[in-house]
Amino acid sequence: MTEQPHIVEEIKKKYKNVDLVFGTHNLHRLPELLYRVIDGGVRVYETSRTDNEVAEGVPVKRCGNIHAWVTVMYGCDNYCTYCIVPYVRGHERSRRPEDILAEVKTLCGLGYKEITLLGQNVNSYGKDLGDATDFAELLRLICENTPISRIRFMTSHPKDISDRLIAVMAEFPQICNQLHLPVQSGSTELLKRMNRHYTREQYLETVKKVRAVNPGISLTTDIIVGFPGETDENFEDTLSLVEEVRFDQAYTFIYSRREGTPAAKYPDQVPEETVKERFDRLLALQNRISREINDRFDGEVVEVLCEGLSKTNIERYTGRTEGNKIVNFTSPENVTGRTVKVKIDNVQTWSLEGSLLEIIS
Ligand code: SF4
Structure with a gap:
């Protein structure tokens, strides 16, 4: 959105409290742009583009560890x-x-x-x-x-x-x-x-x-x-x-x-x-x-990479099959990060449910 000049112009005019606008092209320049705002006391609207460059080394915040x-x-x-x-x-x-x-x-x-x-x-x-x-x-x-x-x-x-x-x-x-x-x-x-x-x-x-x-x-x-x-x-x-x-x-x-x-x-x-x-x-x-x-998965055994506890039911673990099917399952032990076999005993439109059968790795 903030790569589009008409949007940037609109923000500039309508929202006087906005000090800094830049798009994904300039993400790697965030420290420099922030410094210009804080040190220079000016509003910065950076829309310049460097279409041929790929910026390496930008820090990444990861969500999850699997x-x-x-x-x-x-x-x-x-x-x-x-x-x-x-x-x-x-x-x-x-x-x-x-x-x-x-x-x-x-x-x-x-x-x-x-x-x-x-x-x-x-x-x-x-x-x-x-x-x-x-x-x-x-x-x-x-x-x-x-x-x-x-x-x-x-x-x-x-x-x-x-x-x-x-x-x-x-x-x-x-x-x-x-x-x-x-x-x-x-x-x-x-x-x-x-x-x-x-x-x-x-x-x-x-x-x-x-x-x-x-x-x-x-x-x-x-x-x-x-x-x-x-x-x-x-x-x-x-x-x-x-x-x-x-x-x-x-x-x-x-x-x-x-x-x-x-x-x-x-x-x-x-x-x-x-x-x-x-x-x-x-x-x-x-x-x-x-x-x-x-x-077709009802009663089948599927291989699941466990991503941790389910967000909606902390008594269950959740993970995905290779085919990207979400599987919520019970397990007597914490199998986060492990690849396991799960026996499916209930099927929903968007997910499968079952219980741990075996830890593979
Ligand atoms: S291929 Fe490119 S232009 Fe087409 S929908 Fe995907 S991102 Fe948009």
């Missing part, structure tokens, strides 16, 4: 017509593989067991580095050079997912059996208006390829409902794609106009009532599918 987020790249070059990110976060910039490896090794030394590699489109990783390291290669480097037990990543743009990446995912057991692949719409016509650069058929083909090498993979997605110009037919295409793929989970969003994006100017915005009705139908469909998929 799982950590590791940014591998910043920015985005895709310009989906509904999204403000490329305008405010700038072009894609990849961190150097050696810096990422060093961070993962440090995390392992601190006892972290699982990481999620982050980027707006991790499949573009390395394009700006000028060497042969792409995202598949980065995953291989991490698997071969660090003792991390579990690796997840997000987000993968469907147009950029490579055969090499699919192969590496199947090759290394550390890479979790899970893929978040945002489809946004099941209609090729709408995907074109969204500037997504893939068709419904190409998306389905990618899913087929991924499942061919990894049949049990857990698939999740993002879907926008009510994108400008979405017809009943376009929406039916989304429903039928959801039926066909059977995602483990879908993050569904009602389209919201973002000033500064091409789609905000599209004249054919969908009426609110229609959007709401479509959203409810999609949600009901996905809930049914998620529940059906989870039902």
Whole structure:
């Protein structure tokens, strides 16, 4: 938000008590900017951007000590017509593989067991580095050079997912059996208006390829409902794609106009009532599918990395399967940070419940 000049101007005018405004581009300059405010007694509105730089060494406050987020790249070059990110976060910039490896090794030394590699489109990783390291290669480097037990990543743009990446995912057991692949719409016509650069058929083909090498993979997605110009037919295409793929989970969003994006100017915005009705139908469909998929775990034994006590019930532990299913379970001893087998005896739409069977490691 604070990378957008019109927002910065508004804050400057309306909120005289605000002394300092800066965006994520300048996060590494916080000490210097604070000093300017405190020492100089001036208001600082820093909107300068250094799009080609990646600042290393910024201190990170970690939440939790089992799982950590590791940014591998910043920015985005895709310009989906509904999204403000490329305008405010700038072009894609990849961190150097050696810096990422060093961070993962440090995390392992601190006892972290699982990481999620982050980027707006991790499949573009390395394009700006000028060497042969792409995202598949980065995953291989991490698997071969660090003792991390579990690796997840997000987000993968469907147009950029490579055969090499699919192969590496199947090759290394550390890479979790899970893929978040945002489809946004099941209609090729709408995907074109969204500037997504893939068709419904190409998306389905990618899913087929991924499942061919990894049949049990857990698939999740993002879907926008009510994108400008979405017809009943376009929406039916989304429903039928959801039926066909059977995602483990879908993050569904009602389209919201973002000033500064091409789609905000599209004249054919969908009426609110229609959007709401479509959203409810999609949600009901996905809930049914998620529940059906989870039902298959009833009575099964699953492997869970325990993250600690459940926040909602301190008599239970909580953790995730490799497929990212949340499992709440009872255990006679503290198994935080351990990988355990849990026998599932109750199934919910968004989580599984059970009891400890065995400690694996
Ligand atoms: S939706 Fe994702 S890929 Fe598209 S422009 Fe935004 S950040 Fe980039």
